[in-house]
Amino acid sequence: MAHLPVFGTSFFRGPGAAIRTSILGLLVVLAVVTTLAACGVLRVGQNGGQAASGNGSKGLTVALSPASRSVDQGQSATYEVSVSATGSLSGTVSLSTAGLPTGTTAGWSPSSVVLASGGSAKATLTVSTSPTTPAGKSDFTVTATSGAVQSNTAKAQLQVKEVKRTFGVSASLSGALAPGVSLPLDLQISNPERKSIAVTNLAVAIGQVVRTPAAVAAGLPCSAADYSITQYTGAYPLAVQPGPSSLSGLGVAETGWPRITMLDTPLLQDGCKGATLQLTYSGTGQGN
Structure with missing residues (x-):
């Protein structure tokens, strides 16, 4: 039979010496294998790669509840944010958002949290919209940071949601138009609602030019092309309380009012004498 190598010197004598030496060699080989297994300091991960042992890693996890909120323009939505430390991380953690739509602000309570190793904390995120925040769905994200460690x-x-309110707009010119003359329009705004309205858009257009019967009979022309309109240039939104109001009553300077100008053209404009301009008005307003 084959003999395993012998480590050391044998002092056995007689016919059984070869067998005893083989057993000794087998025991030595097994001892070497056992030693190699016990000294291993790396473990193999599920993906076949090697990962260092130990639990000194630091990490953060963050979660929101609920995952989605729905509000009207001008209102606020709140989310509960949970922050947890993993590994040996501890200390002050700051929170931030990204991707919120324009016209919104993010507020935190508290503005930061302090975590112990393996601990967790909660904070409230309040997203405040405005009447000018675009209607629709927006995805945003929240992250937590502690030093160089950033969470998921x-x-x-x-x-x-867009909240529209009904209101009336009217105006009248304070004088007669003539070629080269420009007159302002102090728009009258009527709010039939019980709450104030945030007006976010106002527009004026010429619906029709009504000539006098004499101008029509004489075939004298006059049309909207003989006039130009400068739209409202004041600030938005305009907070209009229930009841009647006006641009002047709302404190808007005359320089921001719409204006109607009769153009001075080389064409015959006699048909515009005594003509009546029928103006149309439009606007958008949200409930406050």
């Missing part, structure tokens, strides 16, 4: 990116959604 938690996703959330904000749906802003």
Whole structure:
């Protein structure tokens, strides 16, 4: 039979010496294998790669609840944010958002949290919209940061609903138009609602030019092309309380009012004498 190598010197004598030496060699080989297994300091991960042992890694996880909120323009939505430390991380953690729509602001309570190793904390995120925040769905994210450690990116959604209110707009010119003359329009705004309205758009257009019967009989022309309109240039939104109001009553300077100008053209404009301009008005307003 084959003999395993012998380590050391044997002092056995007689016919059984070869067998005893083989057993000794087998025991030595097994001892070497056992030693190699016990000294291993790396472990093999599920993906076949090697990962260092130990639990000194630091990490953060963040989650939001609920994942989606729906509000009207001008209102606020709140989310509960949970932050947890993993590994040996501890200390002050700051929170931030990204991707919120224009016209919104993010507020935190508290503005930061302090975590112990393996601990967790909660904060409230308040997203405040404005009457000018675009209507629709917006996806945004929240992250937590502590020093050089950043958490996962938690996703959330904000749906802003457009809230339109009905109001009336009218105006009249304070004088007669003539070629080269420009007159302002102090728009009158009527709010039939019980709450104030945030007016976010106003526009004036010429609907029709009505000539006098004499101008029509004489075939004298006059049309909207003989006039130009400068639209409202004041600030938005305009907070209009219930009841009647006006641009002047709202404190808007005359320089921001719409204006109607009769153009001075080389064409015959006699048909515009005594003509009546029928103006149309439009606007958009949201409830406050």
